[in-house]
Amino acid sequence: MAIKATINHDSIKDIVLELSKVLGTDHDEDNNELCFDLPKKLGDGHFRAIEFDFGVGIILADFLINEKMTLTFKKEKINPLKIFLNLDAPIQFIDQEHSTKLNRLESVMVSPSTNECQNFVFNSNKPITFFYIQINRKLFESKVEQFIGDMSEDLETLLRDLNGINKFYYNGYFSLDIAELIEEFKTCELTDFMQSVFLEGKTYEVIMRYLQLYVDKNNSKNSHKLIRQSSIIKIEKAVAIIKKELDVRISVNALAKRVGLNQNTLQSGFKQLFSTSVNEYIRDQKIEYAKNLLEKSDLNITEITYKIGINSRSYFSKLFKERYSVTPKEYLLQCRKRKSKSA
Incomplete structure (x- = not known):
């Protein structure tokens, strides 16, 4: 039987709490971090979520589930910017206008319109690994406002949409350098304060490199050419x-x-x-x-x-x-x- 979870995306914490309830498992919480294991009856794997300052949060998931699972984000008045980076088996992204198969090293950066749901579909018995970044642009504004004038017009328009009023969709590959940064994030052996600083730094490095790729590809004539x-x-x-x-x-x-x-x-x-x-x-x-x-x-x-x-x-x-x-x-x-x- 397929698993369907409809989730409020106001914060990373809300996403993980609701998903753990749907999957029927308990979560652990430590300061700004939440995590849970996939119940053995459903498969095997782990979900880890961290909320940082300035409206930035991440989910790192690595699992194999024995039933097809669809994660639906509810329609909301304020929509965060989402960056979804796929590191393993294909995942499907679906909204009102798109149905995109995300292969390994492929991504979407999206923000829905105010009346739109978004869906991520995970196939059964396939190794799933993804790194999901969510940015509340209203909270993020104070982080980037002093740099706005130095940004490209495309990037400024994207980050200035504080309430997520305008629909946004971008699909493209991300670099192996970004995949390596995520691997460093996954394998960090630091603890407590040092771990928190390290993981936040890696998250911002991923964001920076990804946004630079987006700007570069927007300015490239061959930006939509696919790689096998x-x-x-x-x-x-x-x-x-x-x-x-x-x-x-x-x-x-x-x-x-x-x-x-x-x-x-x-x-x-x-x-x-x-x-x-x-x-x-x-x-x-x-x-x-x-x-x-x-x-x-x-x-x-x-x-x-x-x-x-x-x-x-x-x-x-x-x-x-x-x-x-x-x-x-x-x-x-x-x-x-x-x-x-x-x-």
């Missing part, structure tokens, strides 16, 4: 190769052949998933790894240069300064000063 799931898997393989072989110089063509894609598909996939080219992504990973080595290793700058597959120390210095506004030598001195102070 098989191609996404191969692009993930390419990312793994890049990160494993940072000391090697690898061409885009050679990388494409190794993962079984043509060069154009690999390039367009990186543009959609990372808003950057393959070569720019490789360069950024090398420079980030170099920064980590400067902080934590005893290698000198020349050794680090070769460690990241760059043959010219001056070229490495140029790239590093473009990224971090200091030279590697200056950054290394800063790191040593910090270490000596903490010793």
Whole structure:
């Protein structure tokens, strides 16, 4: 028998409390966090929700349910902005105008009209993992008001709709970098205050990167081109190769052949998933790894240069300064000063 839950979306807390009641299970509450396990008779899994300041809240869910489940958000006078990021098996999003299948690494950012319900449909016996962000824009206004003038027109219009009067719908892929941030969120081992600060920081980092993707794709001529799931898997393989072989110089063509894609598909996939080219992504990973080595290793700058597959120390210095506004030598001195102070 299918499970149907009609839920008030005034707050993350309301969503989780009502969903736990529908599923017939108890919840645990600790300060700003609520969680519950899926009853064994229905399947296996866990729901975790956290409310942060300024009207921002998240739900992280990881479960397998033995009955099809439909989650319906009620019609409300004030509608929050919702960002739904799918990390596993397909999920269906349905409103009055759309019926969208969300594959892995696909998302929707939505706000309904005042007379509209929204539905998320989860299939039975499929591994479901999603990260859901809800933003009450009226409360969020005080967080972003000083930056409004620097935002793009699209983003300003979206965040300025404080009561959610205007219907909004956006569907697109999100980057593997965002998926990694969510994984860091899931696996955080900190506790108490440090955990709270870390998780809130990761949530804002996800929001920032996602909104930047939205702005970039809005300004891109190819923003609506879809990527096949098989191609996404191969692009993930390419990312793994890049990160494993940072000391090697690898061409885009050679990388494409190794993962079984043509060069154009690999390039367009990186543009959609990372808003950057393959070569720019490789360069950024090398420079980030170099920064980590400067902080934590005893290698000198020349050794680090070769460690990241760059043959010219001056070229490495140029790239590093473009990224971090200091030279590697200056950054290394800063790191040593910090270490000596903490010793």
